[in-house]
Amino acid sequence: MRKVKDFDAELNALNERAKLLKQRKIQQFGELIEATGADALDPDLLAGALIAAVAETDKGIMTKWSARGAQFFRETSRRSSRRAAGTGAGDKAPETGPQSA
Template sequence: MRKVRDFDAELKALNERARLLQQRKVQQFGELVEATGADALDADVLAGALLAAVAEQDIATIAAWGRKGAQFFRDTRRKSSRRARGGGEGDTTAAPGAEPA
């Protein structure tokens, strides 16, 4: 005998998952805006820049933006891994016998 599926419960669970994913997407976008320093811009300036980016048709410009973005994320990862190892920018301890820079 086949087990009866509770479609209502499955649909409710899927809707909850979609809601959580949307919340995470919005949170990550906010974190990205802060990490890039774009939070210093007025909201209308930021909106205008995003609209211009969406409307951009030049493939070379879009590719250049993509390279810049990829470089930003590579640099961000390097900085965070240095901090995790204790060798970040805030680390002022020098090795014994080392001369200050």
């Protein structure tokens, strides 16, 4: 005999999962704003900049922004991996110049 599916329970579980994903997305946007330093901007300025970015249609500008964003994430990832390797959160690697042996 087949087991009867509880559609209400499955629907509730899916709704809860969607709610958690939306909360995670909002949290990650907030973390992104902090990581980029945009939290220091006036909220009106930040909103205006985001609206302008959404309205942008020039593919060249969007490509430049995407490349700059990808570079930001690569640099952030490298900094995080250095901290995990034991350089410490307070230690800063030199950004430019020759490295000492």
